[in-house]
Structure formats: C-alpha cells, structure tokens
Amino acid sequence: MTTYLDGNAAAGKLSEIFAVDITAAVTRCDGCGQTGVFAETRLYLDAPGMVARCPGCDHVLLRVVTTSSETYVDLRGLTYLRLPTP
Amino acid sequence: MERTAVRRRLSWQVATVADVRRETATARTIVLDVPEWPGHLAGQHLDVRLTADDGYRASRSYSIASAWSGGQIELTVEEVEDGEVSPYLVEVLKPGDPLELRGPVGGWFVWRPEQEGPVQLIGGGSGVVPLRAILRAHAEAASTTPVRLLYSVRRPTSVIYVDDLKELASSDHVDVRLVYTREAPDGEPRVGRIDAELIDQLAFTPADEPTTYVCGPTPFVEAVADLLVAAGHDPARVRTERFGPTGGPQ
Known part of the structure; x- marks a missing residue:
C-alpha cells in the first residue's frame, strides 16, 4: 500500500503559490461533496x-x-x- | 475555522546550529539560531532543505519542538532508516553548521493559549514533538487550561524529552501518561497499544469538550482517531497530523 501523509505536510509547498495558509481552509470535494479542513486530506x-x-x-x-x-x-x-476573509 | 492571516511570502533562509542534544538512540534535538524568524504557534512546522554537491536537493517537513519566546528554535528529528535527510540531521550535523529552512508553516494543527476548553494530546513515537511544543507554550503562557498527554512509546528507552516531560507534568494543570507497547518499566503492568478502555480511563470525555491533537505515524493516527470518534468525540474537534518516511514535499 502506498503510504500517505496529510495536508499539513503540504503547507510549505503551498506557501510558494498562495498568499494565505491553505492548510487551514475548508475544502469541498467535487467527487463526493464531503467538506473538511485541507490539513486532514490525504x-x-x-x-x-x-x-x-x-x-x-x-x-x-x-x-x-x-x-x-x-x-x-x-x-x-x-x-x-x-477561507476567512482577511 | 482558524484565522488565516495574509502573510509575507516565505523564503528559504540559513539558520545556524547552536547545539545538539541526543534524546534516544535514534532521535536528536537540534537547537537553531534563525536570524529572520517571525515567531511561530505551538504545533507549526518548518521545511528543511539539504543540497548535495551536485545540486541535488531534498526537503522534509519537521514539527517545531519548542514554544516561541524569542531567540532560538528547536527541532527533534527521528532517524528514518535509508532516509535522505534525517540521517544527516541526526548523525552528522554539528554546532556551527548552517541549515537551510523556511517557515513557520501550517495553521491547523496549532494550539493558541487563548483557545477555550481542555486540551487532549495523544502522540505516538516522535509524534510527541509538536505536542511538546504545545506543552511548552502552555507553560510559557502560565495557562490554567487542563492538558492531558497520552504518549505511546515502544519501551522506556524510546521516550523523548524524559526530563522535560517530568518538569512539565509537575504543573497542576498538566497530566502526562506514558503507554508502553512492547516493554514497560518495573511497576507498570500494562503493555499494549492505546485502546478504547485506555481512552475511556485516561482521556477527557466528549462532555468535557476537549480539542484533541493526535500526531504520529499514519496507522497510529488513524487507529486513535477512530477510537475517539467511536467514543463519541466530535470529529471536528480532533486534529490529526500524520508523518511517515516519505517526509515533506520535495
């Protein structure tokens, strides 16, 4: 089985792209509609x-x-x- | 939802190793002087980047082990067998050496002293690292928020921060319990993983409305998170951080 981490570990990489912290944002999956914090994704x-x-x-x-x-x-x-409005 | 502040773009910077401390046979704490460190929240992490002579680069994400009070920051690194980055950090790096890093990053797995409600910390192995930062921040803030740490280790010699945890546990507001999975010290009859009974006996109950932080290897985190949800804890109040041998983004 491929091992995975969670969205927390993407924080550094995503900081190269976005001006705000995406890992604390709520995401909605376009596949199943589930919402959750990006940090908890796989x-x-x-x-x-x-x-x-x-x-x-x-x-x-x-x-x-x-x-x-x-x-x-x-x-x-x-x-x-x-995301919260700054 | 957590506050998400617009911030300056992070850039790589060079820190200097001020000190190193052996924690266990495979883990070491590295104390760093970072010239442009903006401060951090307990639970945040940073990325470390190594560059080989031929230009090959590898980066990994590590939890910050210390609370911010100005001055230095600490990382505790567990050596991953055949790892690209951790063997260098644990076995080779010495005081005076430079280390390239960027951070702090991550705004979810964090604790703020002004946060309401009790705090349940559950760590497996070196998953205790960001939880130690939370305990240190709790002590620095002289917080009276009740905090409990359940710390799962293989055996007594696997415990990171032995003396520090003893000192932190002397607070009336902090309770530290070690759980031994392979071998327990004399006088500790229980050997085994964290299970539903242990959660029931030692953790805050759902009625206490704790915020729970679980950190460790992926299977540990998933098992503990499942136990918490089965015990009636609100999944939205359970924050998890998994780590594995693949480390952080390249």
Missing part, C-alpha cells in the same frame, strides 16, 4: 509532484507539479476552498 508525495486526495472518497482534490521552470496547480477536484 497527501501523496511519491507521485510525480504532490497529490491531495479526499479522505472520504479518494478523489483527487489538488495536484501540484513543479518543473525546472514552472509550477502546475490543478484544482479541478475541489468545488471550493473556504
């Missing part, structure tokens, strides 16, 4: 790049792939991210 680091999956249905929520010159951020598995 994080796979042994894929090419970083993949966060829904703990409810295993749907891919977010992918981040970094090449030598660019970073791809794929958010299609998220219906929304809910």
